[in-house]
Amino acid sequence: MAAAEFDFETRQIHAGATLDADHGARLTPLYQTAGFVFDSFDDGQGRFNGTIPEPAYSRTDNPTNAAVARRLADLEGGVGGLLTASGTAAIALTLNALAASGDHVLATDSLYEGSRTLFARSFGRQGVEIELIPADAPDEVWAAAIRPNTKALFTETIPNPKNDVVDLERLAGIAHRGGFPLVVDNTVATPFLNRPIEHGADIVIHSTSKWLSGHGAVIGGVVIDSGTFDWAGNADRFPEIALPSRTGVASFVERFGRLAFLTYLRSVTALDYGPTLPPTSAFLLLQGIETLSLRMERHVSNSLEIAQWLEHQDEVANVDYPGLVSNPYYARAQKYLPQGAGAVVTFDLAGGVEAARVFIDSLQLISKMTHLGDVRTLAIHTGSTIHGHLTEDERLARGIRPGTVRLSIGLESVRDLRHDLERALDAVAAAAPVAAAPVAAAAV
Template sequence: MSSSEFDFDTRQIHAGTGVDAEFGSRLTPIYQTAGFVFDSFADGQGRFDGTVPGQAYARTDNPTNAAVARRLADLEGGIGGLLTASGTAAIALTLNALVTAGDHVLATASLYEGTKTLFANSFGRQGVEIELVSADASDDEWRRRVRPTTKALFTETIPNPKNDVVDLERFAGIAHAAGIPLIVDNTVATPYLNRPIEHGADIVIHSTSKWISGHGAVLGGVVIDSGSFDWASQETRYPQLTLPSARGRASFVERFGRFAFLTYLRSVTALDYGPTLPPTSAFMILQGIETLSLRMDRHVANSLALAQWLEHQENVTSVDYPGLVQSPYYARAQKYLPKGAGAVVTFELAGGVEAARAFIDSLQLISKMTHLGDVRTLAIHTGSTIHGHLTEEERLAIGITPGTIRLSVGLESVRDLRHDLERAVAAAAAAASEAEVEASLSDEAVSAA
């Protein structure tokens, strides 16, 4: 099935799979096996060196997983993909395939906090510096920060939780002028709302645990290669891909051409680290993909409706959602997200932590939990959870105030969701008023003393 022949809605159901040849199963089977029998000596050798198609060992691939990766690669417009045990594993594998101790990576500063923690902790201990730069910094500032040891530029389509939509074409230009690939985490947008490869991205990453699966039942990740980056032109920067091995074997670029990075990722990095996704999880992700466009239309409609309602609530001081006309990212969202601005709505309550506490504790329909992309609507106070390890000053610097709440908007009736929010916002307002009275009485007592 070719991307040029069929629409997205059709390919999300059919791409990358077919009828099982042996038993005629219409659904992709779950290949629950640790290994695969080789037809011959030559077949085994070829599967291990990548010259013969087929699985060598389940640590690096599985027919169920491969089918899911093919479908996602098709939807994103890539040449292929690799499933991993989580979105974080997908990020870690991708960068580990490109960097070594002493190397440098540029990244936009508005990234998801878990990704920034991975960069600072694990990659920091490995001697890799991942430098965070404001996405609003000038092109000259970004170019100035490129070093001979810089190996990639990393960003997100819609950064979580503040929704400050990134100008992908601009960063593709910066990266390619520097001779490095642009890596984009497209989790929040999904390939239905945005396909970064069409805007110059070289590698696309997803946490398939989120909207791609949609049901909140599995963890998973995927790395998708565009096949467009010219690794051969950067011989000294990526010797693991462009130079012969220590044993004199031809380079990955020479042997695999535009599949060089993806083959290296699968046969070296994934094999070494082993973040394998179980085929049962891959099967469940595949079921979610088949309804992606239908779900995203509803996610987006609900999110916009709730964001518009929240911006008119007296006790809500700000709403971060790029689908709102007054959002500073509205124009960019119209360019990069014409089908909708995603399903994360972040807002600030007046009254700080006590208002946020009352809001969260008053929710009845909306689930109080950390996750994104579920069919259920989820709410979390980010300052005490996701960003809880930061100092107050650090939180404020990235726009996380004591009253910040993040919603992952689900598929429920928007009327029912609004009723739940009405009750919680009212409780937050009452708590804020009570805290204000207590603070006033305390001030009067201090003055009297």
């Protein structure tokens, strides 16, 4: 189901689906099974070596998962995809497939804190250095950072939680001149608002737990391959993909062409590590994808209205939302996110952490929890939770101030959301003199 033939709204419902051959079920069936029976010796051998396109084992080959991955790849404009147990698993698998101990990866410095922790902690222990650079650093800074062992450039379309939209086309040029792929986490934008492959990205990642599912019921991730990166032309950097094996087996490029990276990811990295998404979760994810465009339109309209309203509240010092004309990334958002700037609205309360405490505790309709992309609106004080393991100086360096609150705007009535936020801000205003007293005493 090609983009040239059908619109996004149609493809989100039909792409990648195959009718049940036995009974004609209209929905993609749930294949709740660990393995699959082989017809013969030769059938088993063929399923394992890839010459027979039938599933061998659900760790990487479940048909329900495969159908969902095909649909997501279609929506992103890729040649194929692989579902994983979480978005973090998708990132870890991708970079493990590209980089080994002693290698180097570049990344933009404004990222979801969980990704930064993964890079510093687990990849650091594995001997993979991930160097963080400001996305808008001059070209010469990026060029100077590239090494012979640099294996990827990683970024997010809309970095969470600060919403500082990145220039994907520029980063793609930097990566390709260096001879390595651009890997983009497109979770916050979703393929409805932005398709990074159209701007030069080579590999796209999602935490499918978020807007793609939409209902907050399952955890999952996906890796989507554009099929456009020149692995053969950069064989010295990626011998595992572009060169024959030590036993003389033809390279993944020779055997699988545009699917070389995805096949390597599925048959080597994912098979070795095994972060499998349960087919029950894939089935639930599929139900969410079918309404993605409708939900995103409402998410975006609610988010813009709430962000504009927050800008004019006395208790709010700053609002980070690139859909606002006042935002420094507004012009870039018009280029890369013309249908809307996502559904994360981050703001700073002027009263700091004590104001944030009162604000969070005063919410009644909005859920106090960590997650994104739910139909329900969610709120979290990031400094005491997601960024709580950092020092105050480290938080400030990431743009996380004492009063920073992140909202994931849901699908409720925007009037009701505003009323809940207004009640919480009124509580902040009423508590301000009380909250200020301990601060003054401490200063003395």
